[in-house]
Amino acid sequence: MEVRFLGVTTNFSNNAIQVKGQKQIIDSLNCIGLSELVTTPTLPMLCDLNYIFALSFPVDVEFTPINISIILRKDGIDKASMSFNLTELLKSGDFKPKTKTIKTQIIHQKFNFTQIDSPGTYDVVCKVSEETIIGQIIFHPLPPRKYSLEEINAIKSNPLAIKYVRGEVSCNQCQEKLKFYTSFSKDKNLEKNGYIFAKEIPKNYSCKCGNMNFSTDYFRDGIDFFLGDSSVGREDLGIKALYQSRTLQGIANRFRNLLSTESSEEEFQEFIKKNPILLHMFNAREIRFKNPVLSKYKTDFTILTHSKRVINIEIEKPGLSMFTKTGHVAKDLKHAFDQLSDWETAISNNRGSYLEDLGYSNSEIVSIEFFVIAGRTGNHKLKSFHHLKNQYRNYGFMTYDDLLNSLIQLVSNVDKL
Numbered sequence: 001m002e003v004r005f006l007g008v009t010t011n012f013s014n015n016a017i018q019v020k021g022q023k024q025i026i027d028s029l030n031c032i033g034l035s036e037l038v039t040t041p042t043l044p045m046l047c048d049l050n051y052i053f054a055l056s057f058p059v060d061v062e063f064t065p066i067n068i069s070i071i072l073r074k075d076g077i078d079k080a081s082m083s084f085n086l087t088e089l090l091k092s093g094d095f096k097p098k099t100k101t102i103k104t105q106i107i108h109q110k111f112n113f114t115q116i117d118s119p120g121t122y123d124v125v126c127k128v129s130e131e132t133i134i135g136q137i138i139f140h141p142l143p144p145r146k147y148s149l150e151e152i153n154a155i156k157s158n159p160l161a162i163k164y165v166r167g168e169v170s171c172n173q174c175q176e177k178l179k180f181y182t183s184f185s186k187d188k189n190l191e192k193n194g195y196i197f198a199k200e201i202p203k204n205y206s207c208k209c210g211n212m213n214f215s216t217d218y219f220r221d222g223i224d225f226f227l228g229d230s231s232v233g234r235e236d237l238g239i240k241a242l243y244q245s246r247t248l249q250g251i252a253n254r255f256r257n258l259l260s261t262e263s264s265e266e267e268f269q270e271f272i273k274k275n276p277i278l279l280h281m282f283n284a285r286e287i288r289f290k291n292p293v294l295s296k297y298k299t300d301f302t303i304l305t306h307s308k309r310v311i312n313i314e315i316e317k318p319g320l321s322m323f324t325k326t327g328h329v330a331k332d333l334k335h336a337f338d339q340l341s342d343w344e345t346a347i348s349n350n351r352g353s354y355l356e357d358l359g360y361s362n363s364e365i366v367s368i369e370f371f372v373i374a375g376r377t378g379n380h381k382l383k384s385f386h387h388l389k390n391q392y393r394n395y396g397f398m399t400y401d402d403l404l405n406s407l408i409q410l411v412s413n414v415d416k417l
């Protein structure tokens with residue numbers, strides 16, 4: 001009887017495939033990223049790990065009950081254990097020893113959620129008749145994820161942004177439940193339903209019977225990692241989207257209403273600041289409002305994109321007159337582009353210190369770009385927009401209708417999700 005530890009994975013499936021017209025059965029084993037090093041935002045982990053072992057045993061073992069225990073031991077202390085019975089496993093149907101005298105079989109098992117709560121190296125100990133160390137596994141926590149205000153603005157401009165992440169674990173003896181959640185702002189509704197804000201869980205959590213207890217040192221802050229990762233779609237985590245199509249439609253309606261009034265530039269600045277989703281097309285990583293340019297100027301918005309471009313945006317009022325009767329760029333709009341040109345000159349003379357003010361290094365930024373948002377698309381001729389594009393090749397331009405239409409488009413995309 002021999003047990004080997006092969007590693008851990010979050011992805012595991014074991015499907016027996018019957019090949020058509022043949023008696024042969026193909027065992028398809030799928031373990032992606034088998035590893036002995038686990039990097040995780042939280043400890044205890046919020047996703048299940050499969051521990052993969054190879055068992056070798058004589059075929060006739062089927063008739064002898066054998067108990068196997070696997071223990072995770074750190075600094076001489078047993079942190080987690082599980083046991084299974086080989087005879088029971090054989091009955092489960094995955095095992096088909098026939099002719100050979102020795103059978104090797106891969107098996108996967110899981111430990112209880114709360115048992116591994118501190119980083120470091122754990123020995124994987126196997127106990128059949130006696131104990132043998134069959135491997136090691138290292139748990140390595142990611143540094144706590146702290147979000148700057150600029151990053152939170154940017155996350156809110158992402159249509160897939162997450163409003164909160166919640167989960168629950170329960171003691172299998174006293175049945176006490178720990179329901180927890182995290183979010184950028186506390187959620188009264190969740191708290192009414194018994195969810196505790198992750199940062200307020202006691203440092204050492206223990207249920208009333210004491211069976212389920214763990215340190216939350218690597219949990220309380222670590223869980224925030226998931227707020228910035230809209231790709232998490234974990235079944236065991238409850239993830240609430242910040243935007244549903246209803247919410248987005250509401251923002252679009254209010255924006256359209258605001259456009260129909262004679263509101264000032266500042267009111268639009270404020271509206272976009274409160275609803276950064278209007279800037280979703282920039283794929284922002286950070287968004288700053290009223291950002292200084294070398295203490296000489298101030299942009300309306302400065303965006304760092306995920307592709308490391310810095311985009312400086314000037315907004316003018318929607319009512320601004322854009323074109324002359326002959327279809328050329330009118331004075332007010334020209335003035336807006338002149339401002340971009342002033343910023344560009346100042347920055348190109350002091351690129352390094354400008355980026356340093358933003359907290360970036362000169363080499364990490366791919367490009368610095370400039371953008372005007374102004375006016376309405378209205379009935380202006382296409383030719384006029386061509387003139388504008390030609391005259392200001394190096395600068396970006398959008399009307400308020402472009403912003404609105406992009407949001408409406410987003411609503412229909414979210415509807416299709």
Ligand SMILES: [Zn+2]
Nearest residue numbers: 171174207209
């Ligand atoms: Zn309990």
